[in-house]
Amino acid sequence: QVQLAESGGGLVQAGGSLRLSCVASGSIFSLYAMGWFRQAPGKEREFVAGISRGGGSKHYADSVKDRFTISRDNAKRTVYLQMNTLKPEDTAVYYCAAGRTQVLVVLSTVTDMEYWGNGTLVTVSS
Numbered sequence: 001q002v003q004l005a006e007s008g009g010g011l012v013q014a015g016g017s018l019r020l021s022c023v024a025s026g027s028i029f030s031l032y033a034m035g036w037f038r039q040a041p042g043k044e045r046e047f048v049a050g051i052s053r054g055g056g057s058k059h060y061a062d063s064v065k066d067r068f069t070i071s072r073d074n075a076k077r078t079v080y081l082q083m084n085t086l087k088p089e090d091t092a093v094y095y096c097a098a099g100r101t102q103v104l105v106v107l108s109t110v111t112d113m114e115y116w117g118n119g120t121l122v123t124v125s126s
Contacts, residue, residue, distance in 0.1 A: 002026045002115040004096045009120030012086055016124075020081040022096030022117055029077040030054070032115075033099050033107045036070060036081045038092035039119075045095070049081060050106040059106040064090075086124045093119040 008020040020036070035050040049070035050059045058070055069082040079096060097113035107113060 002029075002032065002098050004098060004115055004117035006094065006096045006117045006120040009094060009122045011123045011125065014086060014088055014124055014126050016086050017082070017084045018086065018122060020083070020094055020096075020120060020122075022079045022081075024077045024079075024098065030074045031100055033101045033105055034070075034072055034079040035097045035099070035107055035113060036079075037095045037097055037110065037113075038090075038122075039095070040089075040092040043092075045110055047108045047110075048094070050108045051079065052104050052106050053101070054103060057104050057106045059108055083122070086122075088124045088126045091122060091124050093121050095119045 003025045006022045036048040037045050038048050039045040047061050051070045055072045067085045072079040096117040098115040099107040099113040
């Protein structure tokens with residue numbers, strides 16, 4: 001079992017930055033690939049960024065590539081999402097998720113993930 005708790009969401013103007021954090025508790029954090037997903041009102045939950053167990057492999061959705069950076073600190077059991085040059089279309093609830101997998105694998109679909117946080121709201125004003 002893994003419990004995930006996101007923080008760092010809020011209201012920001014377009015062009016601004018936010019850093020989301022997700023702290024894990026429960027099982028061994030380094031056994032899990034981690035990911036960030038988001039869900040805007042009326043839309044399906046979508047993949048944003050993923051990172052492998054050791055942090056050596058990363059993958060991003062095309063919509064956030066070159067603007068967002070995912071990272072993790074296994075000693076702190078925390079995964080981060082640095083979001084720069086935010087756009088109004090980035091407005092959504094952002095979810096942290098964990099899935100147990102092999103060392104270098106990055107998980108990028110909702111069905112891959114076993115555990116989810118409750119989400120943190122990011123609102124980008126124009």
